Amino acid sequence: MRRESASAGFYKSHWGTHPKLQILTIEELLAGHKIDYPDITGVNVTFRRAQKAKAKQEPHPELDYPEQI
Numbered sequence: 001m002r003r004e005s006a007s008a009g010f011y012k013s014h015w016g017t018h019p020k021l022q023i024l025t026i027e028e029l030l031a032g033h034k035i036d037y038p039d040i041t042g043v044n045v046t047f048r049r050a051q052k053a054k055a056k057q058e059p060h061p062e063l064d065y066p067e068q069i
Contacts, residue, residue, distance in 0.1 A: 013038040
């Protein structure tokens with residue numbers, strides 16, 4: 001199975017090369033082994049979130065209500 005998973009190839013990212021298909025046994029998981037994947041925790045560090053757009057409070061021309069007295 002490991003030989004077949006190795007034949008699936010690798011994924012290249014900015015953070016290195018990672019196997020496309022990975023097999024971990026329960027023993028390996030309990031020993032603390034983890035899946036090799038790109039670290040995405042700091043991906044959006046350089047970009048700030050845009051401000052939310054505020055809706056304009058203009059009256060609608062087709063819904064012109066008479067003034068209340």
